[in-house]
Amino acid sequence: MPGLVLLGDEAIAQGALDAGLSGVYAYPGTPSTEITEYIQHSAPARERSLHSNWSANEKTAMEAALGMSYAGKRSMACMKHVGLNVAADAFLNAAITGINGGLLVVVADDPSMHSSQNEQDSRFYARFAMIPVLEPANQQEAYDQTRYGFDLSERTGLPVMLRITTRLAHSRSVVETAPEAGENELQLPSDLRRFILLPALARKRYHLLIGNQENLVLESEQSGHNRWEQGTDRRKGIIACGIAYNYYREVARAANLKYPVFKISQYPVPPGLLNDFVAEVREILVLEEGYPILEESLTGILRNSYTVRGRLEGSLSRDGELNPGLVKAALGIRQEPLRKVPEIVRERPPALCKGCSHIDMYNALNEALDSHGPGRVFSDIGCYTLGALPPYNAINSCVDMGASITMAKGAADAGLHPSVAVIGDSTFTHSGMTGLLDAVVEKTPLTIIISDNSTTGMTGGQSSHATGRLVDICTGIGVEPGHIRVINPLKKYHGENTGIISEEMDYRGVSVIISQRECIQKQVKSIKGNGKERVRKCE
Ligand SMILES: Cc1ncc(C[n+]2csc(CCOP(=O)(O)OP(=O)(O)O)c2C)c(N)n1
Numbered sequence: 001m002p003g004l005v006l007l008g009d010e011a012i013a014q015g016a017l018d019a020g021l022s023g024v025y026a027y028p029g030t031p032s033t034e035i036t037e038y039i040q041h042s043a044p045a046r047e048r049s050l051h052s053n054w055s056a057n058e059k060t061a062m063e064a065a066l067g068m069s070y071a072g073k074r075s076m077a078c079m080k081h082v083g084l085n086v087a088a089d090a091f092l093n094a095a096i097t098g099i100n101g102g103l104l105v106v107v108a109d110d111p112s113m114h115s116s117q118n119e120q121d122s123r124f125y126a127r128f129a130m131i132p133v134l135e136p137a138n139q140q141e142a143y144d145q146t147r148y149g150f151d152l153s154e155r156t157g158l159p160v161m162l163r164i165t166t167r168l169a170h171s172r173s174v175v176e177t178a179p180e181a182g183e184n185e186l187q188l189p190s191d192l193r194r195f196i197l198l199p200a201l202a203r204k205r206y207h208l209l210i211g212n213q214e215n216l217v218l219e220s221e222q223s224g225h226n227r228w229e230q231g232t233d234r235r236k237g238i239i240a241c242g243i244a245y246n247y248y249r250e251v252a253r254a255a256n257l258k259y260p261v262f263k264i265s266q267y268p269v270p271p272g273l274l275n276d277f278v279a280e281v282r283e284i285l286v287l288e289e290g291y292p293i294l295e296e297s298l299t300g301i302l303r304n305s306y307t308v309r310g311r312l313e314g315s316l317s318r319d320g321e322l323n324p325g326l327v328k329a330a331l332g333i334r335q336e337p338l339r340k341v342p343e344i345v346r347e348r349p350p351a352l353c354k355g356c357s358h359i360d361m362y363n364a365l366n367e368a369l370d371s372h373g374p375g376r377v378f379s380d381i382g383c384y385t386l387g388a389l390p391p392y393n394a395i396n397s398c399v400d401m402g403a404s405i406t407m408a409k410g411a412a413d414a415g416l417h418p419s420v421a422v423i424g425d426s427t428f429t430h431s432g433m434t435g436l437l438d439a440v441v442e443k444t445p446l447t448i449i450i451s452d453n454s455t456t457g458m459t460g461g462q463s464s465h466a467t468g469r470l471v472d473i474c475t476g477i478g479v480e481p482g483h484i485r486v487i488n489p490l491k492k493y494h495g496e497n498t499g500i501i502s503e504e505m506d507y508r509g510v511s512v513i514i515s516q517r518e519c520i521q522k523q524v525k526s527i528k529g530n531g532k533e534r535v536r537k538c539e
């Protein structure tokens, strides 16, 4: 089969399609979004009627993927790293129920926080759940390990995590594909009580999970994805995980280094192989993208007789992405001075598009708040978070998806009035609705603005579950119909909109203002009639 030029994300999608995937469940989030988009645009996936619609959030995605696995089919849940926090309840418990059809949980981490609010390392979650992790070093491995991951999942009876990071997700390379496998038949689990986590059953399942750990170690010891490369210079041994292996290879080729290398792409880390490797070398340098998880488990709390260097010890920076320059420095190799960035290249911070509906909403909100003083607007995550920047300077918080309404509620409970929440339509259905219910039940004096642009703008314009449903949802949750106000954020309605926001801020109960105008980029896309034009601000 000819090679395909694929992003790391696309290689995973193609690998899953070729492995007999029956459904992908996901909520968009950089750098994971393109996995699901690739499957959505795949003609063979359409022919197979493979499930690929977006989910409301990562938890519903994880649970639906588990349900498909329960029915015997191969399924995949995809998310960015912070999405795993949202899916964590289902994720951890899926390790206890185990799987029926192969279940792959793909999590894309974002070291350096290019488009995220933290750089948490998902390998921690997998260790917490006690399930295997695969960490490919390049696009070919992303394809191969996706296929292998489904087999491993069915062999071990557990969900398997495939962890990637931004550079691999978003860079392209040629990928050789292998013949397609057919989908699994619909088949219920042989033990129908296995997924019932009542305490008496859950305890048994947990013991099985603990008992399975030895098997997972054996899998890792025998896996072709953990590889030991001999070297003649044993003053140092390099342990390189995932994409960090590539950085080392680049440096080693240029500097003609001959250190032995232990390449790790499957966890739990194989202790037998690792001990043999460590015995061969004088000191160890651990190269891992993310937290110093492996380094920490090698050194433990007490100092060992051998020297382990890495992010924890300080040879590499504790945070941020790795790159060949940092690896060079950790190996004591002198670096070429960096080329100066030409004057003409200016830093361009992200900004709201010209004509964006959020701008007119913020202009009205700022004016309505003028007489109340600053510090009252709790925002959420989406394009509208850019309202934090000049000239708007309109918001005072952005913590996690859904936190606008709940933080504004807490501040209102403390006595802040007016207390205002700003949230996008997709974020509202992701995790804002439950906070609204809290406020309705307690009749909290709160003004909520849902800035509804009929899309998930921040991540490139995916569909939004909220489109056309917001008034009904808010009514259903119990907001008084008289305090659900719909405004059109256009300059010509500025005075009227400011008045409505002011009125609702004076009201001592829950009010929801739906500021409704389509995202400009979405309009452009539908006028041009093709899905290619889009601005991705990337969260
Ligand atoms: C838990 C989690 N999942 C996904 C993301 C990525 N993400 C950031 S904002 C956003 C949705 C934004 O859509 P919307 O609320 O409609 O606002 P818009 O960008 O359209 O203004 C997504 C998916 C994230 N930051 N956190």
Ligand code: SF4
Pocket: 351, 352, 353, 355, 356, 357, 358, 383, 453, 457, 458, 519, 520, 521, 522, 535
């Ligand atoms: S992509 Fe849409 S929502 Fe985002 S800034 Fe541009 S116009 Fe506004």
